Amino acid sequence: xxxxxxxxxxxxxxxxxxxxxxxxxxxxxxxxxxxxxxxxxxxxxxxxxxxxxxxxxxxxxxxxxxxxxxxxxxxxxxxxxxxxxxxxxxxxxxxxxxxxxxxxxxxxxxxxxxxxxxxxxxxxxxxxxxxxxxxxxxxxxxxxxxxxxxxxxxxxxxxxxxxxxxxxxxxxxxxxxxxxxxxxxxxxxxxxxxxxxxxxxxxxxxxxxxxxxxxxxxxxxxxxxxxxxxxxxxxxxxxxxxxxxxxxxxxxxxxxxxxxxxxxxxxxxxxxxxxxxxxxxxxxxxxxxxxxxxxxxxxxxxxxxxxxxxxxxxxxxxxxxxxxxxxxxxxxxxxxxxxxxxxxx
Ligand SMILES: NC(=O)c1ccc[n+]([C@@H]2O[C@H](COP(=O)([O-])OP(=O)(O)OC[C@H]3O[C@@H](n4cnc5c(N)ncnc54)[C@H](O)[C@@H]3O)[C@@H](O)[C@H]2O)c1
Numbered sequence: 001x002x003x004x005x006x007x008x009x010x011x012x013x014x015x016x017x018x019x020x021x022x023x024x025x026x027x028x029x030x031x032x033x034x035x036x037x038x039x040x041x042x043x044x045x046x047x048x049x050x051x052x053x054x055x056x057x058x059x060x061x062x063x064x065x066x067x068x069x070x071x072x073x074x075x076x077x078x079x080x081x082x083x084x085x086x087x088x089x090x091x092x093x094x095x096x097x098x099x100x101x102x103x104x105x106x107x108x109x110x111x112x113x114x115x116x117x118x119x120x121x122x123x124x125x126x127x128x129x130x131x132x133x134x135x136x137x138x139x140x141x142x143x144x145x146x147x148x149x150x151x152x153x154x155x156x157x158x159x160x161x162x163x164x165x166x167x168x169x170x171x172x173x174x175x176x177x178x179x180x181x182x183x184x185x186x187x188x189x190x191x192x193x194x195x196x197x198x199x200x201x202x203x204x205x206x207x208x209x210x211x212x213x214x215x216x217x218x219x220x221x222x223x224x225x226x227x228x229x230x231x232x233x234x235x236x237x238x239x240x241x242x243x244x245x246x247x248x249x250x251x252x253x254x255x256x257x258x259x260x261x262x263x264x265x266x267x268x269x270x271x272x273x274x275x276x277x278x279x280x281x282x283x284x285x286x287x288x289x290x291x292x293x294x295x296x297x298x299x300x301x302x303x304x305x306x307x308x309x310x311x312x313x314x315x316x317x318x319x320x321x322x323x324x325x326x327x328x329x330x331x332x333x334x335x336x337x338x339x340x341x342x343x344x345x
Pocket of ligand 1: 037059
């Protein structure tokens with residue numbers, strides 16, 4: 001019989017429910033506790049998922065009393081670092097955190113440092129890596145079906161931090177995990193959004209060049225996105241367009257007009273969440289790098305902050321990033337650089 005893990009969920013809103021699906025699907029997870037500042041949210045998650053778990057309104061008390069080995073952290077973005085720190089200090093072995101990593105670059109680096117020094121495994125919920133269509137697209141690209149990938153078009157709904165992270169993660173997975181080399185971006189601040197506790201722009205345009213020479217044009221939010229959220233990877237012999245959840249819109253091999261990508265069975269968000277939990281636990285046991293590792297999330301997040309920093313410097317920004325730890329976007333917003341009164345609330 002495989003080992004079971006004392007498991008807890010912190011934050012029992014929308015994403016807490018998403019993680020509960022993946023946790024329920026894995027026999028190794030024994031859910032011992034649910035924590036939410038709104039007791040009712042935790043109680044209703046327990047009832048809906050048939051979980052016989054203790055309920056807490058203070059996650060630190062829960063960590064102290066229940067000593068979970070696995071925690072799903074499903075909180076608004078500013079809480080990702082402090083709660084991860086609390087978990088690592090309490091001896092949690094693996095934290096499955098919601099994306100994006102954190103509101104500032106320094107907080108993201110701090111998450112990586114805590115993970116490295118404590119040995120607590122951290123993964124970020126770019127669950128779409130487990131979508132069958134994304135796995136197939138990656139296989140086709142790696143097998144050279146479209147020749148050598150030369151450029152990509154990256155599309156995301158607003159905003160760069162909250163949604164851009166999914167598109168950049170998808171692009172990195174199609175591009176052999178090659179880190180970015182430089183980035184140059186522009187933000188449209190005629191409308192300021194506030195999502196999950198973090199202010200953001202309404203639209204971003206930019207260019208990213210990766211270390212392997214692939215060039216990407218990107219649009220995050222705004223009108224006239226031609227394929228919706230997703231990635232078009234263009235190679236020397238063809239191209240493939242894949243939406244976020246792995247829907248293959250078009251796949252063309254120039255010299256074989258009749259070629260079609262192999263058919264695959266449609267899968268769902270629930271299947272992706274089962275993959276998130278299964279792989280995190282497998283990797284905890286094997287010591288391998290998780291598919292959704294903190295290091296991969298950091299690579300996607302570095303692109304986000306490089307684009308923001310290029311807006312601040314009005315210059316192309318080389319990676320790895322150096323010389324700042326804030327969010328250039330939030331700093332500019334606070335300084336009133338996007339117009340009087342336009343501070344995002
Ligand atoms: N992976 C994805 O596809 C995806 C989709 C949507 C949102 N997200 C991300 O998930 C995160 C959470 O979003 P959500 O939709 O679940 O939000 P939500 O508002 O539905 O749920 C958050 C829950 O956390 C609780 N909470 C707040 N402070 C707390 C604290 N200190 N301790 C314990 N509980 C606390 C709230 O009461 C609420 O129930 C965000 O960072 C968001 O960017 C990811």
